[in-house]
Amino acid sequence: MRLFLREHLGIVMLFVLVVGGLLPLYQGVGGFNTTGGMTYFLCLSGFLLVATLTVRYFRRRRLYRWLGSPGRVLEELLGQESTDPLVNAFIQHGNASYQRYLGLLTEQQAATEQWRTHIVQWVHQMKTPLSVIRLLAQDGEGSRDPFPVLCELDRLQRQLDLVLSLARIERFENDLVTEQVHLSDLARGVMQQNQRLFLQSEVSVACTGEDVVVNTDRKWIGFVVDQLIHNAVKFSEPGSSVEVRIGARPEGAQLSVIDTGCGIRPRDLPRVCDLYYTGSNGRAGSQSSGVGLYLVKQVLERLGHSLQITSAVDEGTTVTVRFGTSTAAAA
Incomplete structure (x- = not known):
C-alpha cells in the first residue's frame, strides 16, 4: 500500500491543485450559486478520484505486494495473471x-561441467607418462x-x-x-617435431604432393596437422606408414x-x-581423450x-582438410 501511495502522490497533489485553482475561477463566473453546489462538486470529484485509485490498486495489488516484500521470489509473480494490461505486460516481459x-x-x-570433465580426463591422461618416468628413474634406465x-x-x-588449446x-x-602459409613446409615442420613419436611407434611418415600456399593461421593450422598426424600414428601398427598428401584441386x-x-567403425x-x-578404438586403449578431433573441427570451422x-x-582412415578456392594457389 505504501508503494502505491508513493506512486500516486503526484496525481493526488495535481488533483488538489487543479480543483483548488478551478474553484475560484468557476465561482467568479457564477458557476456555483450556493455553498451546497460547491460542496457537491468537491465530494463528487473526490469520490471519482478515490474510486479510480481504488480500482487501480486492486487491479495491481499483486504487483505492489510483491514489490513491497524484498524476500519474495520472482517466480511467485511470473506465475500469476492480472486484469491490468500493465501488470500483464510486466509479467510477460519478466x-x-x-x-x-x-x-x-x-x-x-x-560449460562448467564440460570443463570439469575434461580436467578429470586430462589428469588421468597425465598419470600414465608420470608413472612411466617414475619407473624409469627408479630402475636407472633414464640415465642410461x-x-x-x-x-x-x-x-x-x-x-x-x-588443455591450453581447449581453453x-x-x-x-x-x-x-x-598469413600466406606453405603447406609442405608446415607439414614437414610438424613431422620434425614428432620424430620421437614416429621412432617409438615404429611408424614412418612421409609428405607427398605439390607445394601449395594457403591463406590461414599458421599456428592453428599447424595444431590441426599435428593432431591429425598424431591420431594416424596412434592407431597404426608398427612397421606401417602414414602419408601426408598435399595438392591443389579445382575446388x-x-x-x-x-x-x-x-x-x-561406421x-x-x-x-x-x-x-x-x-x-570403440579409444575405449580399447587408454590414450584417447576425445578432445583432439573436436578441437580440429572447431578450429577449421x-x-x-x-x-x-x-x-x-582394418583398412585405414583418410582425413582431409579442404581450404577452398579463395585460399589456395600453387607455389
Whole structure:
C-alpha cells in the first residue's frame, strides 16, 4: 500500500491543485450559486478520484505486494495473471527475461561441467607418462637411455598443449593471425617435431604432393596437422606408414593424412568429432581423450575450412582438410 501511495502522490497533489485553482475561477463566473453546489462538486470529484485509485490498486495489488516484500521470489509473480494490461505486460516481459536467464545459466552450467570433465580426463591422461618416468628413474634406465623419458615428456607436453588449446578456443578471435602459409613446409615442420613419436611407434611418415600456399593461421593450422598426424600414428601398427598428401584441386587446396591402421567403425564415424567421444578404438586403449578431433573441427570451422573423414575397418582412415578456392594457389 505504501508503494502505491508513493506512486500516486503526484496525481493526488495535481488533483488538489487543479480543483483548488478551478474553484475560484468557476465561482467568479457564477458557476456555483450556493455553498451546497460547491460542496457537491468537491465530494463528487473526490469520490471519482478515490474510486479510480481504488480500482487501480486492486487491479495491481499483486504487483505492489510483491514489490513491497524484498524476500519474495520472482517466480511467485511470473506465475500469476492480472486484469491490468500493465501488470500483464510486466509479467510477460519478466517471463521472457527469466527464460533467457535460465537458458544462459544452463549453458554456463553445461560449460562448467564440460570443463570439469575434461580436467578429470586430462589428469588421468597425465598419470600414465608420470608413472612411466617414475619407473624409469627408479630402475636407472633414464640415465642410461634418455629416449623413453623424452617420449613420455613429449606426451606430457602434448596434454598440456591440448588443455591450453581447449581453453583458447573460446577466445579464438583474440589469437588469430592470417598469413600466406606453405603447406609442405608446415607439414614437414610438424613431422620434425614428432620424430620421437614416429621412432617409438615404429611408424614412418612421409609428405607427398605439390607445394601449395594457403591463406590461414599458421599456428592453428599447424595444431590441426599435428593432431591429425598424431591420431594416424596412434592407431597404426608398427612397421606401417602414414602419408601426408598435399595438392591443389579445382575446388581448392587440400591436405590429407592417410593411414593404414585399424580404421573407424561406421557407427563411430558420425561422432568422432564430438567432444569427449572416444569411440570403440579409444575405449580399447587408454590414450584417447576425445578432445583432439573436436578441437580440429572447431578450429577449421573458425578458419573457414572444412573437414572430411573417410574410413574402413582394418583398412585405414583418410582425413582431409579442404581450404577452398579463395585460399589456395600453387607455389
